[in-house]
Amino acid sequence: MTEVDDKQSDPHRQDLNDDDPDKGRKGTYPKSVFFIICTEFCERFSYYGMRTILFIYLSKILLYSEADTKSIYHGFTMACYFMPLLGAIIADSYLGKYKTIFYISIIYAIGNGVLSAGAFDLGPYMQRLLSITGLALIALGTGGIKPCVAAFGGDQFVKGQEIWLEQFFSFFYMCINAGSTLSTAITPLLRATPCNGQDSCFPLAFGVPAILMVVSVVIFVSGRPYYRLNPPGENVIVKLGGCISRAIVNNVRGKNGNKAHWLDHADDKYDQKFIEDVKAVCRVMLIFIPVPIFWALFDQQGSTWTSQATQMRWSVLGVPLLPEQMQLLNPLLILILAPLFSYIIYPVFQKIGLLTKPLQKMVVGGLLASASFFVCMLLQVAVEQQDANAMTLINSVPCSLEMSYVINDQKETGILAARDSLRIARPWPEEINFKPQCPEVKEFKYSPPNSYRAALEKIISKAPERAIVTEIPTLGKGNYADVKVFILDKNLSLELTDHLNKSYDVVSAESEQLIFMRAEVPAVAGHSYTLSADGVKCPTVGLEVGYGYTFIIDEDNTCSFNVTRVSPNLSLSWQAPQYILITAGEVMFSVTGLEFSYSQAPKSMKSVLQAGWLLTVAVGNLFVVIVAKVGLQKQSTEFMVFGFAMLGDMIFFAVLAFFYRPVKQSDTSEDHNEMPTEKTPLRGSLKGWRSSKW
Structure with a gap:
């Protein structure tokens, strides 16, 4: 299949008459654009559906540490925004847009399939191998086609079809946001669907985006007879690099x-006109230097902000909501804030002489992004204060324990009765001495890890030679209560039922030498729950969100229980202010910045600056990976670091903006409405790049 540009290549295209009075609608409307728009909808649904649940999958299923989860998530995002450079070079210099989209989309679909296969329980090693391989292929796929699809759609129009071209980019933009918004709402519901004996179904949640990507490829290929194809030529990015390297040498x-x-x-x-264009690009790229820090903050909506949401009560104004669905606030707020700023806020400020220049809007937008992370930090402090300021010691040995420890140079003593629990607030002592009041258990010591990421519940149990203290991983987040059962007889059969006689699974969970059972149970107001173990009936309890219920069944079939707080009672509603601030920052910083760079670009360099803008997203995510590897002890501290980094970044940006001398619009606008002819196809348009979803 060869790409040519003549009338025979597209029998559906008619010759255009430049003297036609119906300006902007000459000829027939290109049927090919419908295939391109549908292709883009399916691809965006696939990408954002997968990425919405990716952070939870990496941490909860693949069991990566928090630092490694953030590194993989943002490393993946970085690759997605670096690959457009490769895709642009392949499309413009070698294969052309059609072949580039087709071949790389196949790689993309394979990556989705591999990721979905890796979500099955194939063992830790195979799951991780398939998942990382799938993510690498997806990054190559989505990044490789990113610079091609919008421009390929623009190629379908020729001179005289300006109005239709404008309409195309409007529909294209709507499909980008529709695909991303729907997938952000739907995919978490698929993830939360029980399957294969688990309370979540990641194979289904990743499988649906994989199917959508296959559908995307089929739709794209189906439109082949209608496409207007242009042969590859010289890639301006390669030429730009050659000019700069030639000058340096x-x-x-x-x-x-x-x-x-x-x-x-x-x-x-190189001719002097091209060199002058390169100079203009370098001036704008200098302004781009502080931009990556904004993306370092913005893209954490899918990582650290989602992680924060998992530690809160999963409801908004009483309506149940999955933690990753809070990301829906961004596209929904865009629909409200974008016209609000354009038609009300900007005009009002311009009447009083404020926010009259694009770089001023970008500075304010960056400050709003910084403020969002300070608000996020305050919320995280509240989460940590309720969730991590005290550890709970649960005594399951058959006698009381005398405790002694030194804190703030003062010796403290106390008694922890059998089947009882004790909360110790921070700062935790370096060492706790235990003296059992029964001969069968020897004296022992315990040094609690002074880390905010340590498990907060400790069970003291009797081992063959001594007692041991075992950390119990905390569950009971969201709308669930954490029910734990500690037993001496591994063969006991457990059953947990509510007052409606509905049964809940109590599964085995092994932690070091300790064998116990646990269940995450929906905490429904007014419901009561009963635990039975081979005829041993434990007390009936009512479960509340954010609490853990610990049952201990000893040798004589005595059942007792403790109640401990395991998560904060803060609703997801408290995340709304930070989402409002970051989205307002996006409207002022991202949209304005891209329009500014496009207006400042010379005629031959607009695609270069679009690629440079995408590259700032990749660099911003690299910054998050670096901070994650540093490993700050508290998440609230990390939020504060990003807030101050953005604040300092905007001071630097304001200095650069003060000394920047913008090019007059008339110097660069000559091609804003340039339409492709039979010999000069459209290479792209700003409207296809405005959305953060793009």
Whole structure:
């Protein structure tokens, strides 16, 4: 299949008459664009559906540490926004847009399939191998086609179809947001569907995006007879790199004599007009230097903000909501804030002489993003204070324990009765001495890990030679209560039922030498629950959100229980302020920044600056990976670091903006409405790049 650009390549295209009075609607509307728009909808649904649940999958199923989960998540996002450079070079210089989209989409669909297969219980090693391989292929796929699809859609129009082109990009933009919004709402519900004996179904949640990606490829190929295809030519990004490298080499070697500007040293190979365009790009790229920090904050909505949401009560105004579904606030708020800023806020401020320039709007937008992380930090402090300021010691040995420890140079003593629990607030002592009041248990010591990421519930149990203290991983988040059962007889059959006689699974969970059972049970107001174990009936209890219920069944079939708080009682509603701030920041910083860079780009360099903008997203996610590897002890501290980093970044940006001298619109606008002809196809359009979802 070859890509040519003549009338025979597209029998459905008609010749256009430049004198047609119906300006902007000459000829027939290209049927090909419907295939392209449907393809984009399916691809965006696939990508955002997968990414919405990715953080939870990495941490809860693949069991990566918090730092590794953030590193993988943001490393994946970084690759997705770095690969457009490769895709643009392949499309413009070698294969053309159609073949590039087709071949890379196949890789993309394979990656989704591999990720879905890795979600099955194939063993830790195989699951991780398939999942990481799938993510690598998806990054290559989504990044590779990112710079091609919008431009390929623009290629379907020729001179005289300006109005139709404008309509196309509006529909294209709507499909991007529709696909991402629907997938963000639906995929978490698929993830929460029980399957294979588990309370979640990641194979289904990843499988549906995989199917959508296959559908995307089928739709795209189906439109082949209607496409207007343009042959590959010279890639301006490669040419730009060649000009800069030529100038540097000639500077170092002292060739071409003295020049007013260091780029002028490339004039032995490149014409002066192109060199001037490169100079303009370099001036704008200088403004881009602080931009990555904004994306470092913005893209954490799917990682650290989702992690924060899992530690809260999963409801908004009493309506149950999964933690990853809070990401829906961003696209929904965009629909409200974008027109609000355009038609009300900006005009009002401009009347009083404020926010009159694009770079001023970007500075304010960055400050709003910084403020969102300070608000997020305060919320995280509240979460940590309720969730991590005290550890609970549960005594399951058959006698009381005398305790002694030193805290703040003062010796403290106490008694922990059998089947009882004790909460010790921070700062925790370095060592706790236990003296059992029964001969069968020897004295022992315990040094609690002074880490905010340590498990907060400790069970003291009798081992063959001594007692041991075992950390119990905390569950009971969201709308669930955590029910734990400690037993001496591994063969006991447990049953947990509510007052309606509905049964709940109590599964085995092994922690070091300790064998216990646990269940996460929906905490429904007014319901009572009863635990039975081979005829041993434990007390009937009512479960509440955010609490853990610990049952202990000893040798004589005596059943007792303790109640401990295991998570904060804060609703997901408290995340709304930070989402409002970050979305307002996106409207002012991201949309304005892209429009500014496009208006400042010379005619031959608009696609270069679009690629440069995407590259800032990749660099921003790299910054998050670096911070994750540093490993700050508290998440609230990490939020504070990002808030101050953005604040300092905007001070630096304001200085750069003060000294920047913008190019007049008339100098660069000559091609804003340029339409492709039979020999000069459209290479892209700003409207296809405005959305953060793109």
